[in-house]
Amino acid sequence: MSISPKKLSVSPENINFSFSGAGQNIIEVHGCHETDPELLLFSAKAKSFEIDFFELCDTDDDIPNYCPSNRKLQKDCITPITKADFVCIDGGVDLTIDEMWKENSSGVRLIEAKGDRLVSDPTKRYYVLAGANLKCDHDVNPNNPDLCPNSFDVAASMKVANDTYGKVAISVNKFRVTVMKFNYDLWDDNGVLNDKEYNDLLEYRISKDELKGDNQEIFLVNEISLFGSTPRTAIAETNSNMVAINTKIAPSSTMTHEIGHAKWGFYHPNSQPLYEYDPNNFMYETATGRTMNIRRYHFTKMH
Numbered sequence: 149m150s151i152s153p154k155k156l157s158v159s160p161e162n163i164n165f166s167f168s169g170a171g172q173n174i175i176e177v178h179g180c181h182e183t184d185p186e187l188l189l190f191s192a193k194a195k196s197f198e199i200d201f202f203e204l205c206d207t208d209d210d211i212p213n214y215c216p217s218n219r220k221l222q223k224d225c226i227t228p229i230t231k232a233d234f235v236c237i238d239g240g241v242d243l244t245i246d247e248m249w250k251e252n253s254s255g256v257r258l259i260e261a262k263g264d265r266l267v268s269d270p271t272k273r274y275y276v277l278a279g280a281n282l283k284c285d286h287d288v289n290p291n292n293p294d295l296c297p298n299s300f301d302v303a304a305s306m307k308v309a310n311d312t313y314g315k316v317a318i319s320v321n322k323f324r325v326t327v328m329k330f331n332y333d334l335w336d337d338n339g340v341l342n343d344k345e346y347n348d349l350l351e352y353r354i355s356k357d358e359l360k361g362d363n364q365e366i367f368l369v370n371e372i373s374l375f376g377s378t379p380r381t382a383i384a385e386t387n388s389n390m391v392a393i394n395t396k397i398a399p400s401s402t403m404t405h406e407i408g409h410a411k412w413g414f415y416h417p418n419s420q421p422l423y424e425y426d427p428n429n430f431m432y433e434t435a436t437g438r439t440m441n442i443r444r445y446h447f448t449k450m451h
């Protein structure tokens with residue numbers, strides 16, 4: 149690499165770079181703005197990965213397997229329920245009951261309080277049994293049309309990702325955008341993905357073993373629960389290759405930031421191990437006031 153002019157310049161625009169190496173080694177040039185060095189030029193072997201988008205639609209399709217007027221009878225309203233393991237609710241096409249439980253103000257799980265027994269198995273997932281009283285006490289939610297995500301600009305998110313990761317010779321490609329129908333909203337059935345439901349979604353994806361290579365999966369959902377009183381733009385689990393995005397509010401920089409948590413395990417600069425105020429960092433915790441720079445401790449891990 150040659151840098152001209154040979155003398156240092158006070159104006160970055162007066163410095164020219166040319167590089168003719170094989171690109172096998174990382175070469176970096178930083179500019180200094182007060183104490184905050186910015187990456188100006190980076191050369192390394194190019195890398196890329198695929199991003200797999202899922203428009204996640206919540207399904208509500210339970211069917212009562214009992215007679216609503218006499219909960220001790222099967223749905224023909226003639227045959228008695230004679231076994232404790234009688235399945236009270238048929239999970240429908242999605243094989244899951246639409247609501248696992250509700251907690252009342254005392255924190256009591258209502259399905260269990262009513263005597264119904266909630267069971268899960270690897271194939272049927274969750275279902276409700278009559279239990280020892282041979283009665284189906286748990287109500288079935290009304291069937292609702294699929295609740296799909298709000299419109300989301302995938303191209304704008306891809307552009308931010310390529311602009312940001314491109315600073316360190318990493319590009320991303322859109323693998324596909326597909327609709328995924330799944331009963332993800334099964335704890336309180338309110339159209340909002342909460343932490344418990346997200347963990348369930350991760351378990352489901354892991355059990356399906358359908359992750360393609362080292363693809364990053366992005367789940368586009370209707371809405372995500374609050375963090376305290378703050379609307380959450382996304383959830384990412386470190387080293388999971390999976391991210392959920394709140395399509396109601398997430399700006400186009402959110403995906404790039406969240407992949408930093410999920411794929412590379414980065415933390416916010418103001419938390420451990422750095423405890424640093426650094427808004428010029430793509431891992432700065434809020435999109436407002438954030439500049440999408442990549443720090444050295446990031447790209448040494450990304451490469």
Ligand SMILES: [Zn+2]
Pocket residue numbers: 405406409416431432433
């Ligand atoms: Zn974050």
